[in-house]
Amino acid sequence: xxxxxxxxxxxxxxxxxxxxxxxxxxxxxxxxxxxxxxxxxxxxxxxxxxxxxxxxxxxxxxxxxxxxxxxxxxxxxxxxxxxxxxxxxxxxxxxxxxxxxxxxxxxxxxxxxxxxxxxxxxxxxxxxxxxxxxxxxxxxxxxxxxxxxxxxxxxxxxxxxxxxxxxxxxxxxxxxxxxxxxxxxxxxxxxxxxxxxxxxxxxxxxxxxxxxxxxxxxxxxxxxxxxxxxxxxxxxxxxxxxxxxxxxxxxxxxxxxxxxxxxxxxxxxxxxxxxxxxxxxxxxxxxxxxxxxxxxxxxxxxxxxxxxxxxxxxxxxxxxxxxxxxxxxxxxxxxxxxxxxxxxxxxxxxxxxxxxxxxxxxxxxxxxxxxxxxxxxxxxxxxxxxxxxxxxxxxxxxxxxxxxxxxxxxxxxxxxxxxxxxxxxxxxxxxxxxxxxxxxxxxxxxxxxxxxxxxxxxxxxxxxxxxxxxxxxxxxxxxxxxxxxxxxxxxxxxxxxxxxxxxxxxxx
Numbered sequence: 414x415x416x417x418x419x420x421x422x423x424x425x426x427x428x429x430x431x432x433x434x435x436x437x438x439x440x441x442x443x444x445x446x447x448x449x450x451x452x453x454x455x456x457x458x459x460x461x462x463x464x465x466x467x468x469x470x471x472x473x474x475x476x477x478x479x480x481x482x483x484x485x486x487x488x489x490x491x492x493x494x495x496x497x498x499x500x501x502x503x504x505x506x507x508x509x510x511x512x513x514x515x516x517x518x519x520x521x522x523x524x525x526x527x528x529x530x531x532x533x534x535x536x537x538x539x540x541x542x543x544x545x546x547x548x549x550x551x552x553x554x555x556x557x558x559x560x561x562x563x564x565x566x567x568x569x570x571x572x573x574x575x576x577x578x579x580x581x582x583x584x585x586x587x588x589x590x591x592x593x594x595x596x597x598x599x600x601x602x603x604x605x606x607x608x609x610x611x612x613x614x615x616x617x618x619x620x621x622x623x624x625x626x627x628x629x630x631x632x633x634x635x636x637x638x639x640x641x642x643x644x645x646x647x648x649x650x651x652x653x654x655x656x657x658x659x660x661x662x663x664x665x666x667x668x669x670x671x672x673x674x675x676x677x678x679x680x681x682x683x684x685x686x687x688x689x690x691x692x693x694x695x696x697x698x699x700x701x702x703x704x705x706x707x708x709x710x711x712x713x714x715x716x717x718x719x720x721x722x723x724x725x726x727x728x729x730x731x732x733x734x735x736x737x738x739x740x741x742x743x744x745x746x747x748x749x750x751x752x753x754x755x756x757x758x759x760x761x762x763x764x765x766x767x768x769x770x771x772x773x774x775x776x777x778x779x780x781x782x783x784x785x786x787x788x789x790x791x792x793x794x795x796x797x798x799x800x801x802x803x804x805x806x807x808x809x810x811x812x813x814x815x816x817x818x819x820x821x822x823x824x825x826x827x828x829x830x831x832x833x834x835x836x837x838x839x840x841x842x843x844x845x846x847x848x849x850x851x852x853x854x855x856x857x858x859x860x861x862x863x864x865x866x867x868x869x870x871x872x873x874x875x876x877x878x879x880x881x882x883x884x885x886x887x888x889x890x891x892x893x894x895x896x897x898x899x900x901x902x903x904x905x906x907x908x909x910x911x912x913x914x915x916x917x918x919x920x921x
Contacts, residue, residue: 420797428795436713437731440729441738442718448775523826524825526617527658566617573835574834576838667710
């Protein structure tokens, strides 16, 4: 039975997490400075060594050190090495891990992007806090763009489409139902507010391929995907957008696998309370459903937070593997948290859990995991193993070196701005202006005799759609000839829309 070594209990018994139960999710909790981030780092290392890719949201910047080996000159190296000896880790040695850095802003890692069309009107409506009427108008705008082959790739496309809808609200109303200028204007204002948080960086091409999160290196180690989230966490709506999009991508891309021998991917969300603070009920409901259902895709989700009651009960009830570091009883809320944490563990008659939670030292934790039958083990006070990689952030120079040898180097770094709704609508407006001037000069009858100045809006859009489908077919043909699989799919746009509607419906 393969497992992840966590540490030893006070009797010297080995405490571990069964790899086949890692997709039953988990919780790492504890007050500031008690060692939970170090625990996270050690677990991420072990998953990677077992060939499991890892995703880590690094909200403080201190997890980037996982890319470099630790050092005997580190100021706390004696404590790390002493803990390893205490736990009987005879093979303990400093080592690095294969890491890919990601950043929605593209500053501290490869950019992460998706298109406006793939996000869909339902998710976008809720993230923009639109009311029911405004949501209906946005759906009409998306439908009009889809029916006429107008690609909505980035915010420039969406702004151009909304501006066109504002100027042509009567035309849209006649075809789809009431589209008021007031509703379009309200959407434009909300979009501007959302964009001020940096959302325009997230939308565009090339869009992330989820398979790039699932890579292993030449040694068979799972890649550790580190999302630089220090700046991102100051933009809660943008973070929620990223989370929802990523969950939708996982639902779409990953097949059902049940309970595999080891996960296909493990997610660690550090400072997880930020996911739920001021989050709308719809978002919390979606997270609860995803946590409950995504395990069958082979994905394990581990929430890392200071206080266990920061996690809603509906989500906490899905977390089978638990590592609880020390909590402090300074306030009535702290006392409630201690009591709640104690009640979630399987009882150990030899351990007063409530008392132990307040007495745990740095690097100690209460541990309970799921056994091979899926039942929680008896909680044990455990000395947590030390990580082998660096504790602390990388220098900027080190980060750049690691990015330069990334397996996705050059794939996402440059934004691609192909012809889409903005350019097509701009060309139509320019043609209309030039034609009006020509009519004034030569007369309408004379102008009608000549050919169009450029291909009509709808012909151009139709050609774009045909080209996109043909490109997908060509990609499949080439991949087949080369003996490899291709993710290209001429029907993907329709399927994406279907998936987004499902996820959007979950958020109602």
